[in-house]
Amino acid sequence: MNTNDETGVKVIVRFRPQIGNELSYNPQSCIEITQNHVTVYPPGSISLTFTFDYILDPLSTQEQTYESGPKEIVESVMQGFNGTIFTYGQLDSGKSYTMFGEQSEPEFMGIIPRMIGTLFDWIDSEDEHVEFLIKVSFFELYMEKIFDLLNPLGNDLKLKNNKKGPYIESLREVYTTCDFDIHELIKVGLLNKSHRDSQNSTQAPYSHTVFSISVQQTTSEGACKIGKLYLVDLAGSEKISTCASPTLKQEQVSVSTSLNTLGSVISALTDKNIGFIPYRASKLTRILQESLGGNSKTALIINCSPSPLNVEETLNSLRFGTRVRSVRNYPVVNREYSLFDLKAQFVKKLENYHKMTHKISLLEEQLAKVNQERLSLRMYSIEDDSTKIPVDYTEIKQEIEEIKQRISEQEELKNQYEESIQASTLKIEELKIINEQQKIALQELESHSNMLDTELKEVEYSLESVLASVDLMNSEYQDDLTSIENMEKSLSKLQGEIEHGKCQLKCMTDMRSSVSKAAVEEQLRRRIKEEKEKNKSLKEDMKKIEYEIDLLLFKKFKDYMEADNLQVTGKKIFDIEMAIDKARMKYLEDERSMTLLQKNARTQMDALSKTLDKISKEYRNLTSKYSEIQLEKLIFQRKTLRLEEKCDKIAEDIARVDKRFMRIDKFNGNASQIGELGRLLQKANSVHSSLTARRLQYSINGGFS
């Protein structure tokens, strides 16, 4: 990590021109600016002078404002530092104008649109091998609730903590690659804000707006630095008005509480006697914890009115700015070392270690020499004693002292080297461990990458299978359509057959008197049976299709689940799903009409079987009548036979009488006998003629009269 010196929060004061009722109240300004000092002249009171890093007069341009400090912060972010730019001030003091300005007018663009320009200029000037990853988020803090301005559904988001610090759960972070996208995101965010404000009838000035952009740069060697910039348009600092509506009062209280917490955090940061910083007292200070007293380069822009009408609020804002100026921050470059960097460091340390080892061995050699000299000197002094040669001891003593001195110096040096060797060895060990850890991490990354490769292949494979199954589903769908069409055809055929059956039945009913009833009944029964069988097979077909459709739906669902992340197939699957739904609807419709047809067919069948029953009943009646008639006919035939026998007998009698008449005629019989016989003949003739007439009548009627 790159450690930089501590740095103060840069405070810039910007006075806007007088507007609205300020001009009608008193167009005179109550401030005087000389370089970085501003003197405020409250009406009827003593003047007060404040000093800031930069003071912008009412005629200052948007560009001057940006150049006065914000640009430097943006550039620091590009170097890997965290950065924060706040705008603070009373209502209508020009905070939003300073932060956003007029996006469509280059001259009037505020800090955020200008920041985008600096960012992309920097990216363009960088080495083409450096990879940039830009993330944008935009949210609003209203009454201690967080609303995502890039996601209209992101309401009341939770603020949580992880190892890196506080973060907003489910906040939409949009990855962007060009300046146009960021401009569009700002427009969308501001539109969502005004829409939300109008929907909830909330007051925009009583919310804090936070735009955040994070820039990650990765070199081709894998070294990475991340800079995060917060651009905060704070809610208007204003006293709670006593005559405000309850909602307005609530909003004012909420803003005032969070701004007071901001003030308390600043006071705690600047007062050495206070150890505890109340960051957690509000969501605003929790989110911006690093921006005040932490790892961030921060600039605060105090927006003020120069009008005597707002002098009190102006003084409050300037006092706040003065306090913030003494807050110290400790920014560092957020760097992550690459394996390449770590290896270079290790090699350097190893070289130092080798140099030191060499030096130590040299020193050890020197020490050995000195020891040798000391030994020889001792020997010399002993020999000296034995031969009793007068020696100048003072010189020798001095030499010995010098040698002793050199020895102790060398030993001290040796100890020092040993200590530094030990420290280096420890460092080397540490580096070795780090290296090992990096190696493991690299291996993990490699295995992870392999896993990802396999997963990718699997995904590709499943994509292919999804596509294949999509084709299959298409063809199956076509098959289904064909079978539904076939079903429709067979249904219409069935209908035709039913119609035909009806006609036949009618004909049969008409012909019932001339055609055999048993044959008709048999034919009808056969027809009904056939129709029932057809109906049964149709039902089975329908069940099969229903099962197949369920199977397809299940398959489709499964495929859909598999292809969930495959956005490419998503649409295709959606289309297929729609087609299947359509087919299902059609099938349901067909099923409905089939059911209707079945119902009709059943009704007709019922009617037919009723008619059949009626016909059968009639037939049975007729058959019994027929047998009765047959019996009658038999009786009548017998009677006729008997009568014929009688007739024959009478005819014989007549013939006999005729013969007697002839004999009488022949023998001139008496007249009375002749008269009686004549009467008998007349009677027999009349009986004979009536019998003949009845016989004739009977044969005409065929025995069915």
Ligand SMILES: Nc1ncnc2c1ncn2[C@@H]1O[C@H](COP(=O)(O)OP(=O)(O)OP(=O)(O)O)[C@@H](O)[C@H]1O
């Ligand atoms: N430096 C300036 N030059 C010209 N006009 C300005 C300047 N600053 C602010 N204004 C104008 O003053 C008015 C109030 O400004 P702005 O809305 O930015 O204030 P604010 O502090 O954001 O208000 P609020 O607290 O209500 O959000 C706007 O009409 C704006 O155009």
